[in-house]
Structures are given as C-alpha cells and as structure tokens.
Amino acid sequence: MIDRRILKGFDWSFLAAVVVLSLIGVMTIYSATRPMLETQQPSFYVRQLNWIMLSLVVFFLAVSIDYMWFIRSAYVLYIIGVLLLIIVLVAGRRGMGAQRWIDLGFLSFQPSEFFKIFIVLTLSRYLSRMRNGGRLGIKELSKILAGLFILPAVLILKQPDLGTMLMVLFIFASMILTYGIRKKILMTVLVIGLIATPFAGKFLWGGLKDYQKNRIIAFIDPQADPQGIGYHITQSKVSIGAGGFWGKGYTKGTQGPYRFLPEHHTDFIFSIFSEEWGFMGSFLLFVLYLFIIWKGFDTARNARDMEGTYLALGVTYMFTFYFIINIGMTVGLMPVVGIPLPLMSYGGTALLSNFLALSIIENVRIRRFASYY
C-alpha cells in the first residue's frame, strides 16, 4: 500500500518527538506514583508502556492507509461515534461521578476520546468540499451547527464531560474560523456574546454541577477552600514553584507520593514534571510540544489537497487545545477542567487517540508530494 516514494517522505523526527514525549510521560508517571506506604511500585507505568506499544502499532497501521479513505468514511465514522456516545449513556461504566467508559471486559475505553477525531474527519470533509467562494454565511453556519454539533455536544455534556465538550466546541470554532466566516456574523456573535454573558452566566451557573462550580470558585480564589479543589491549584503551584530553575531532580519530588493529589499522574502530571526538572526541563518540554505543533501547521500548509490541509489543521488544533488547557490549569492561569496533558498523562484511551490523531498529520505529510499517485 505504501510505495518507496511515500516511505521516503516519512517524517521520523515528528514520530521521534511524539515517542520521546510519551516516554517522558512514563518516567514521570513512575515518579508520580512512587508508593509511600507499600513497598511495591504500582504498575501504572508498565501499563502506560504497553499502551505506547499498542499505539505505535496503530500509528503505523493508520499511516499506511491513505487519508482519503478516512475522508470517504468520515460520515459513517461520525454516525458510529454518535451511536457509541448513546451506548455510553445507556450502558456505560460509571467512574468518578461520570459515565464515560464502555467496558468490553478485556478493556474499557472512552468513546468521546475517539469521537473528537471523527469530528475532525467530518468537518475536514465538509469544509474542503464547500465551494461557496470563501466565507460562511448564517445559513451554512446553522446547518453545520445543527447537523453536526448539537447532538454530540448534548450527549457529551450528559455524561457529564465538560472538558471534552469544550474540546469539541473549540475544534468546531477553530476550523470554521480557519475556513472563514462573514465579518458581520463574527461581529454579531461577539456582540451578542458580550451582552448575553451576564444573563447566560446566571443561566449557565444554575446548570453547572457543584464540583464544576467549585472549580470556578477555586480558580478565582484558591484560598476560599484550601482543602478542597483550591487545594489542587495551590499544591500544583507550590510544587511547580518549589522546582526552581533546575528542579529537585528525578524522583526527588515530594508532591507525587506525599501529597496525594488524586490526579497527580493524570491531569496534574506537569506539576510533578516541573517540580523535578525545574524551569529548564519545562522549557525543553515546551520546545518538544511546539515542535509537534509546528510540524502540524507545516503539514497543513504543504498538503496535497484541501482535505489534507483541514485534517492536519484539525488535529493540530485539537492537540494544541489539549496542551494549552492542561498547562493553563496546572500553572493556575485557567480553571480546573479535567483535561489530560496529551502524550504524557496516564490513560490508555487518551494515549491511543492522541497517537491516532497525530498519525493523521504523518499520513498527510508523507503523501504531500504524491499528488499524481
């Protein structure tokens, strides 16, 4: 399926950055889950390693299939994704106050993780084949939102999974903005948004769950409830701050094993990393992430066709949003939203879906010169 020309175009540096980041993740998970009472190291890091192996296999398999096949199957995948979201609500497994998992016995996964990719596929197909000469009008916009956005958004909110819902919203907004939208509509949305915020705020506030409200309060004033959710933010800042310029050194951090941040190896993994590796380590880590994002944009710019461009862009946006929301939360610049750090946080489904998403960038990248193929 892949001929030598395509193989030649394979960007190994991109894959290397992805693998290195996920291995740094394993290292940090090991340090973060060092036991305090028990003598045995929990097997989180081993499980994560296994998931990396599996994800790599999936990465290569996915790259070997021309992305046009995915574009052609986009709507079918979209429908499958919606069905899975419905199944989750009906027969999913509950965990930590939300119903997000489908349990297959031998493994369980969160369909919403994969649904984000299906959204990117669907939007890429839809937008790349729109030939209305530039900007979206009100009619097209409502068609997209009503047809593609509302149903999955409601289903995801129902789980409830505010983080993923925001993700889906951002993907829609960024891809639509990239395509272009009439200035009038953009201005109207902005103005209505500004005026409606106080009213909508009241309405939305009432609709939020208690823990979601707490997160927002804690973000605005971490000292209000230092033992509760604000505790996470404060502890996260303390541990990052205590890292200093050079960090405390690998496995020398105290936050992971001693502090029992419940999400220290998942959502708050960056605070553990930053405590142990300091400003220098965090800077280098940012460079790696930025490298992947830059490759994504570069791929979009040089894609063989519009489908490729939208695919690479969508995936890059998604990856970037994940990074920004997670780091923003950990460094105390944004409210706590349950969003993992892509590639590094513990969690099999998220890792696999990240690899799958990034494989699309590689997929588009290796076929950029193969327009006649």
Added chain:
Amino acid sequence: MDKKITVAFYIVISVFSIFLLRLWYLQIIKGDEYRMIDERNRIRVIDIPAPRGIIYDRNNTPLVRNILSYDISMIREDIPDDTETLTELGRLIGLSAENILKLEKVAGSPYETVRLRRNISFKEVARIEARKTDFPGLQVDVNSAREYLYGHTASHLLGYLSNPTPKQLSQPEFSNVPKQDFIGQYGIEKSYDSKLRGVAGKKIVEVDARGSIIKFVRIQRPLKGQDIRLSMDINAQLEAEKSLQGQAGAVVALKADTGEVLAMASAPSFDPNLFVAGIEQGEWMELINNPDKPLMNRAIQNQYPPGSTFKTITTLSALETGLVSEHTSVYCGGSTYFGRTFRCWKGGGHGRVDTHRSIVESCDVFFYEIGKKINIDTIAHYASDFGLGSLTGIELDGEAAGNLPSTEWKLKAKKEKWYQGETLSVAIGQGYLTVTPIQMARLTAGLVNGGRIYKPHLLAGEAPVLERTIDVDSRNLNFIRKAMLGVVYEDEGTGSRARSNVVSIGGKTGTAQVIGGVAKGKSRADQHQDHAWFIAFAPEYNSQIATAVFVEHGGHGGSAAAPIAKRVIEAYFNPPTPESKEQKHEAVHGEAQAPEEQHQDTGAQEKQEVEGD
C-alpha cells in the same frame, strides 16, 4: 489559507510565551517562597503498632495484657542539631544527648518517627505537654505495651519483647516491622512472634511547621495479632515457681498422654516487665552478668547427669535383654569391685535386694552388677528411644541435647574405646551421661504411657505429635511403674517426701554429682552440694502428668526435689480456690517471702533420704 495558518501559529507561540513567563514567575521570582511553603507543609508517616495477641494459659487465664503506654517520639528531622537545644530536650524528657543521637541513628529517612522513650508516667506526660511548644515535632503518643500479669512467673516460657536488631530488620521475615516496634526476642513471644505480632498500621498526616497535625492524608489500620492459648496450667506453674524460690533449678511438667507442657519453670527468673519501657543498659548488664544466669532457661538448657533417676532406664534395658528378671537379687554390702571399688551411697549396704527393692531404695550395687555385664550400647539404645541425647524439639530457642554415651560416641569424641568400668557409672546415671529436665520429663511420660514418646509442645488444642512408640514389653513398663510407686510409698523408699493425699504419685529420686565442685562465679557455701533430681508421675493408672524437678546444688533428690514435684502435681489436680490463688499470686510477686515450710521438712527427714554414691 497560508496566512491564516501563520496567524494561528503566532497565536500558539504567544500562548507558549505566556506559559513560560508564568513558569518564570512561579519558579524563579516566587521560587523561594514556594520552596518554603513546600518544606513547611510536610508529610509525616507515623507507625501505628498493632496490638499484640494475648497469651492465655490452658484454662483461658490471661497471662499478659496490652496496656496503654505513653511514649515520647519525634520525627528524625525535627531532632535539634545544636548541642545546646539537644541537651535541653534531653533534660525535659529524661534522656542524655548521646542517647537521643543514638536513637536518632536508628531511623533511616528524615521523616521517620524516632521513639525516644516508652511508658512514661502521667506526671512526665504533663510536664512534657506543657513545654511541647519549645520543641517543634515533640510528640507524646499513646501506644500499646505489654504487661506480664504474673511478673517473674513463667518468664522463661513467655519471654520478652524488645526492638528488632539491625540484623533482624534485614531479614524478610521482619520486613514490615517498624523499627520502633517491639518484637518477641525470647520464649513464646519469640517462637510465636509472627502469630502474636499482627500487622503494624501507618498513618500519613500533613503537619505544619510546628509539627502539629493539620490533616490526615491516609490511614492504614493495624491488624491485631492472634491470641494464643498455652497448654501451661498457671496453678501448676505458680506452684513450681514458688517451690523453686531462692534456689536455682527447673521444673518441667508434661501431660503424659500428649506431650503438652503443663509447667515449665526455671529459677532464678527475671521480670519481663523490665523490657516494656525498653530495658536500660544497667539493668541489662545486670541480667547478663548475674552469676546465677537468670536469663538461662534451665528447663531446656541445663545439662547434668540424671543420677539415679536413670536407674529406670538401666532396669528396663536389663529386663528387656533378659539380663535380670523381677526375681533377680543381689547382696549389697556397701560396695563392689570392678577394676576399682564402686561404692553404694549407703555405706552399710542394703543387704539382699531384688530388682524392685533396688529401685525403691536406689541401691547402687545392684546396678553396678548390671553395669558389669550389660553392653553400653544396649543402654544407649533404650535411652535414645526415650529421647535422651537428642533435642525434644520444643518450640523454644537454645534447647540443649545433653549427651548420651556409647562406644561410637566415645570413639568419635574421645578417640578412645569404651571401658566396661565406665558402664558402671552410666548404669547409675553418672559419668558421661547428661540430660536436660525436659528430656527427663518426657522420658517419665514414656515410662508410664506405654512407651509413647511425644514431642513436647506449648500450645493448647494442637494435635499431639507422636514421635514413636518404643518397642518394649508392657509387663516390664508395669514393673517399673510399680517400683516407682514403691519409691514414694514403701518403707525405706527414697521418695517418701512426694507422698500426697490428693493423688497417688510415683517417682524416682536422683542426685547428680558435682565433680570438681566449683561452678563458675559461685561463692556460696553450697557450691559443692550435689544437684537434686526427682522424676514423677500421677496418678498411678492412666497417668496424666509427668514431671521432672531439678535443683542445682540442692543436695539429695528425695529431700530437695521430691517435695517440689508433689506440690506441682497437687496444684494441677487440686487447683487452689480463687482466694488462695490470690495469695499465691502475691507470694510469687513478693519475693522476700521464704519457703519456710520446706526448710522444716528437710530437717525432719534428712536421714532417711540421703542418697548418692
């Protein structure tokens, strides 16, 4: 499109820059501040010792209990570094600065709890609590400590607790034992430590700069150790200890048909309660260097010749091999000649004695005559069947095996052949032959239960372990049982001091010669006195109890050991009423009380019981 992508990438770069600035702010500008907060809200791991299992006697009388102990502890990190504060701290808690530093070294991680003192008084608790704020991290916590309800009683059997040694800590068996915890180091406490110990718990707490707990992070509750029920009977045990008071010696009483240990006393004893608060160096040295060796369990560690108690085995060997019969008789004129003169303990001789009377009166000449003819290996064969020369396998440390001479042994140990003259000495239980009290108790049980040798054991309710049934003629065993009853009840019997109104008792006296006399470090007038033995069983038929009594330098078995055996047996069959039990309890605790009764008796019947050779 390209332009839009470029814009998007610039936006991304600006967000990254904001994040980097934020990190710079957190880690560099405010870094010191956060480092201080980080260090101040520290996490502590505090061990929660598991309550130890309770030890009961066979009738469910508790022998130990767990009491609350107020302990002083400090996190290693909080122990002051400068000598001045350290001395000040030492003054408050009553420890020298050196001792504190020594204890500090035991802890590995800086967050580990160092237990400085245990079981302090309420007064001290109040004093320390009042000044606690001067020493951040100083804690008075409540733990459980062992109290031995009967003090000195059964101290060798119960044993004591203390900190695990560094060597023990490195063993996998103790891998989950906190360094500050106590483990069994002697006796039952040691043998059944893994059962009694339970599993220590831990609590993780967050503390502020003063060391006060601000938050419980996690708690792992301790698991209480298992209780155990001993086969020991506290009444028999108390009586044994009381009878031995003021002397050195041992009493072992076994259940004749199971091998359960009913009493195991060793004197002098020690007070295991001394170890509860962590024994002080001085007290420990005193225990170790005491010439009377109070830490030695004489019941399983003393090795002395069995004296005439061994005549039971000599007789059985001779009967089994047909060397003598019930009707064999010998004229005892006070001595016999075999290479040299062998004297009977009774200078004037016993006159004509048959096999039965030779046991009753313990005539040495009769046994010399057997010794002239019998093969030493025949004696060794039967003695070995009855468990002499090998460990009984009791679940206590340090058991001695004694020595059972044979031709093979002599060749190996002395590189010499066996001389028949030596057999004469062994025939009356002297010479190379040495035994322990527990071996003799088991041997006695074997003589009266049809030749069944059980492994002695300490726990009640366990199935008896029958090691072997000795192939001997039951008529011969019956003959010896009758003779042993004669020792106690017939005229001229050497064990008449064991006569009881409560139960029929059979026994055999013995006296182990002190050769060359002076035991190391002894300065008492009785250092040349012989050691007294008495083995006994009761009742006459279906015997339940078999006992061996050994009194170091006690003189003669009949006078020094037989009354003890009688009292222990009576205490077992006729337990004291609750009131008199209370008295006994006190008697054992109040050490000053002298066993008057015994002295009187000894005077009255001395003549009759003099025995030896």
